[in-house]
Amino acid sequence: MRAKRAGQRSRTVREDWFAWIPNEMDQLFDATRNDLESSNFILCVSLDEAISLCKGGQIDSARENVTVLAGLFDRLAVRVDHVLRTIKDHGTHFGTLPNVKPLSPSNFRGATGQRVSIMNNLLAKVVFGERTRFFHKLYSLGEIVDDSQKEACRILADISNGGSEFTDQALQLLEVLGYDLNTCMGETTIILKSFFCALPPEELGIFRAKLVKLMSANLAVDHGQVRSFDRD
Helix, strand or coil: CHHHHHHHCCCCHHHHHHCCCCHHHHHHHHHHHHHHHHHHHHHHHHHHHHHHHHHCCCHHHHHHCHHHHHHHHHHHHHHHHHHHHHHHHHHHHHCCCCCCCCCCHHHCCCHHHHHHHHHHHHHHHHCCCHHHHHHHHHHHHHHHHHHHHHHHHHHHHHHHCCCCCCCHHHHHHHHHHHHHHHHHHHHHHHHHHHHHHHCCHHHHHHHHHHHHHHHHHHHHCCCCCCCCCCCC
16 A cells, blocks of 8 residues: 555655645644644744844843743754654554655755755765665754854854843844754754655644644743753
8 A cells, every 4th residue: 555655746845836635634644734834934034023122222122032042942952853853663564655855055055954955965966875865864864954043043142141142143143043944944944844745644634633642742841951852
């Protein structure tokens, strides 16, 4: 049955994005996508506001938003991480493998995003088979998410504790980290759609239960605490 389904699948990630999926899968995909995009939108708006305040000389007002900003970086990072984790766990146990494309370095601005995406792109072209390409991309995205979240919270915690100011350099770095988190969110959404294209209907209930449980647990995550992506 799995071989028959694989033969019916679209051949490219682009085709997956526009492909029809059953209604229950489509609803779960839309709900997850909306949750990720909402978290990203709130972070982007708040970060832009802090940057505008600093550029306008309202440093004290910007500093008041530091804790909120750190929580919003956490919120997005943890949500992206849990979607990646759910896909990884299900793929490991059930062998469900979607179409994937290697990461493009041009879509990342930070040092970690550049380094990891270059390596993923290179190895995907010269070394990896389908299964390894899939899991290595999940690993790579998890590494960028984890590093971006930790670095953002380190910068914001230092500002909150009075160890540094909202300098142009700090603002620029926070903007870069937010940009790379946004890229990871987009890549994760694309992987999720391709995953649904490969997911047998009989596995949907199991996958949904894991995804909903993890996404619901995000509401209780503590500031500054993000569970690292399993790299085994």
